[in-house]
Every structure is written in C-alpha cells, then in structure tokens.
Amino acid sequence: MEPNLDLYLVTDEPACLGRDLLEVVEEAVRGGATLVQLREKTLDTRAFVERATRLKELLRPYGVPLLINDRLDVALAVDADGVHIGQSDMPYARVRQLLPPGKLIGLSVETPEQVLEAEPWDLTYLAVSPLYATPSKTDHATPWGLEGLRWVRQHSRHRLVVIGGLNAATIPEAIAHGADGVAVISAICSAPSPGEAAQVLYQQITHSLAQRT
Numbered sequence: 001m002e003p004n005l006d007l008y009l010v011t012d013e014p015a016c017l018g019r020d021l022l023e024v025v026e027e028a029v030r031g032g033a034t035l036v037q038l039r040e041k042t043l044d045t046r047a048f049v050e051r052a053t054r055l056k057e058l059l060r061p062y063g064v065p066l067l068i069n070d071r072l073d074v075a076l077a078v079d080a081d082g083v084h085i086g087q088s089d090m091p092y093a094r095v096r097q098l099l100p101p102g103k104l105i106g107l108s109v110e111t112p113e114q115v116l117e118a119e120p121w122d123l124t125y126l127a128v129s130p131l132y133a134t135p136s137k138t139d140h141a142t143p144w145g146l147e148g149l150r151w152v153r154q155h156s157r158h159r160l161v162v163i164g165g166l167n168a169a170t171i172p173e174a175i176a177h178g179a180d181g182v183a184v185i186s187a188i189c190s191a192p193s194p195g196e197a198a199q200v201l202y203q204q205i206t207h208s209l210a211q212r213t
C-alpha cells in the first residue's frame with residue numbers, strides 16, 4: 001500500500017491550544033489531511049495506547065492511515081499502519097524486522113550521510129527534517145533549506161515529505177524543489193479552524209504538485 005502523502009498531519013497536543021486532539025484530527029481529515037501521525041512526547045505508555053486506539057477507530061471510516069511516532073510497541077499494540085522513526089529512535093533494520101509485512105516506515109533524515117544510508121531501505125518516505133527552523137520542535141537539527149531539499153531530491157529514490165515551518169507561504173517552493181508531500185503541526189493544529197486550514201493547504205498542495213508534472 002502506498003499512502004497518499006499530500007497533506008500529512010503530525011499531532012501535537014499543546015499545539016491544539018486546549019482543543020480536543022481527536023476533534024482537531026477529525027476536522028483536519030474532513031478538510032483533506034491524507035495521513036496522520038500520532039506524536040506523543042509526554043504520555044505514559046497506557047495513555048499513549050489508549051489514544052492510539054481511539055485515533056485508529058476515528059480514522060478507519062475515512063480510510064486515512066495512522067502512523068505512530070517513535071514507538072514500535074504502541075504501533076504493534078494497536079495494529080497501526082506503521083511507524084515514523086528518527087535518527088535517535090529504534091534503528092530501521094530492527095523496526096523492519098519486527099513489523100508485520102506491509103506495514104509502513106517513515107524515516108527522518110537530517111544529514112546527507114543519512115540520506116545515502118537509507119537508499120536500500122524499504123521506506124514509505126524520507127522526511128527532510130526540518131526544512132525550516134520551527135518552534136514546534138525545539139531540539140531539531142540544522143534546517144535543510146531549499147537547496148538542501150534539492151540535494152536530497154537528486155540523491156534519493158524515496159518519496160520525500162518536508163516538515164518544519166510549512167504553511168501556505170512556504171509550501172509552493174518546497175514542492176517546486178522536490179517535496180512529494182507536506183507534514184505540518186502548527187499550520188493545522190493551531191489554526192483558528194483546523195478543518196478550513198486543512199482544506200486550503202490540501203488545495204494548495206495538489207495544485208503545486210500538478211504544476212510540477
């Protein structure tokens with residue numbers, strides 16, 4: 001299964017500004033989000049599994065896949081569609097070995113060496129992370145910028161998601177430089193209307209992708 005990467009919602013409870021996380025996700029999916037990652041940095045394991053279970057049930061009728069950030073055990077426990085791992089998380093080979101066949105793995109890359117290392121791997125996407133500096137992740141690596149993104153496009157066979165500072169102003173140039181999908185936290189979670197924000201972003205992304213081909 002090759003999921004639609006167009007508009008990838010990464011959740012962040014504080015970014016929802018007091019609104020219910022599941023309601024924000026549902027609005028976003030109704031607005032056009034095509035993929036959702038549950039990213040929980042502070043929940044204990046039981047609460048993480050409970051939230052993942054509820055989110056999976058919410059997403060099922062929409063046919064939108066659910067990835068779990070960082071935690072292979074949580075992904076396995078709820079039979080999520082896959083996991084997103086970064087450079088400090090469980091290594092790719094272990095994750096691929098432990099996940100059932102057909103499950104999805106997304107990987108963050110922060111350096112050219114990591115891009116080249118990932119070439120032979122069975123990945124759903126590489127996340128070019130971050131494209132721009134963002135207050136949504138304070139411990140991020142040096143931003144790639146547009147020239148860095150162009151380099152990744154030229155050196156990777158994988159589909160590319162961009163993350164970090166993506167919004168209506170920055171999306172067109174990111175897609176023009178090689179992004180196949182756009183991952184956002186604040187542009188949806190912190191928007192006055194997450195549903196309307198998702199709708200606008202989705203239209204912009206599909207328009208920019210169509211112009212490129």
Ligand SMILES: Cc1ncc(COP(=O)(O)OP(=O)(O)O)c(N)n1
Binds near residue numbers: 085086087106
């Ligand atoms: C789609 C996407 N891209 C990048 C990240 C960042 O992953 P990581 O570097 O492991 O950092 P944390 O998100 O775990 O803090 C991501 N989660 N999703």
Ligand SMILES: Cc1ncsc1CCOP(=O)(O)O
Binds near residue numbers: 134186
């Ligand atoms: C999780 C993550 N990984 C790299 S940047 C980032 C945060 C993206 O948040 P925003 O879309 O608000 O810039």
Ligand SMILES: [Mg+2]
Binds near residue numbers: 069070
């Ligand atoms: Mg991680």
